[in-house]
Amino acid sequence: MKTPDWILEGYNSEEEYNEKKGIKSKKKEGKTFRLRRCPKCDSDSVSVILGGEEGRGSKGWECKKCGWTGNEVKEEELSEEEFMKYLDERGES
Numbered sequence: 001m002k003t004p005d006w007i008l009e010g011y012n013s014e015e016e017y018n019e020k021k022g023i024k025s026k027k028k029e030g031k032t033f034r035l036r037r038c039p040k041c042d043s044d045s046v047s048v049i050l051g052g053e054e055g056r057g058s059k060g061w062e063c064k065k066c067g068w069t070g071n072e073v074k075e076e077e078l079s080e081e082e083f084m085k086y087l088d089e090r091g092e093s
Contacts, residue, residue, distance in 0.1 A: 033083040037074040038063035046073055 006017030018024070036046045043065040051059040061073045078086060 031080045033078045033080070035076040035078055035083075035086070036061070037076065038066060038068050039070070039072060039074050040068040041066040042074075 004014065006014045009017065011017040011020070035044060037044050038046050041063060043063055045064040046061055047064065049059045049062050049069065060069055060071045062069045
């Protein structure tokens, strides 16, 4: 067994250690859904750009609404209830 890093570094709790180090590892309870949005127009109509030979990876993200392309896309993690509310607002079934 190994002594946790937060004890070795002199922090009073694991939460304090994670906060100081910028670690966000708390998982939400139940089902979670990831929503990707365009950083330019905040649209959720974002898709991955595949390039080259099959299985060779991606070239980034592309917004279908405004045409933005890049590697940094905004990600949100929603609970099942929040996701259902989001779909209702969009008019999806």
